[in-house]
Amino acid sequence: MALEVKKQERETPQSLLRRFSKTVRQSGILLRAREGRFRKREKSKQMTKQAALRREMLKKEYLKLAKLGKLESKRRGNRR
Numbered sequence: 159m160a161l162e163v164k165k166q167e168r169e170t171p172q173s174l175l176r177r178f179s180k181t182v183r184q185s186g187i188l189l190r191a192r193e194g195r196f197r198k199r200e201k202s203k204q205m206t207k208q209a210a211l212r213r214e215m216l217k218k219e220y221l222k223l224a225k226l227g228k229l230e231s232k233r234r235g236n237r238r
Contacts, residue, residue: 161185 163178182188201209223229 161187 161178161181163174163181165174220229
């Protein structure tokens with residue numbers, strides 16, 4: 159979307175800049191640009207499945223070690 163702001167007769171550069179800034183704000187161009195700036199890409203189906211399988215494997219391994227008593231218990235609450 160292209161915005162065009164032409165200088166009117168007897169208009170100062172400051173007022174032209176102010177008018178331009180106002181039209182840019184009202185158009186919403188900057189908002190859309192900022193939203194897209196930090197947008198994260200979606201993972202592919204294969205990557206999602208691999209991540210889920212890895213989480214399941216780590217969970218099973220953690221439970222196995224917990225049953226064998228090879229994990230240190232984590233204390234919750236105040237740390238001293």
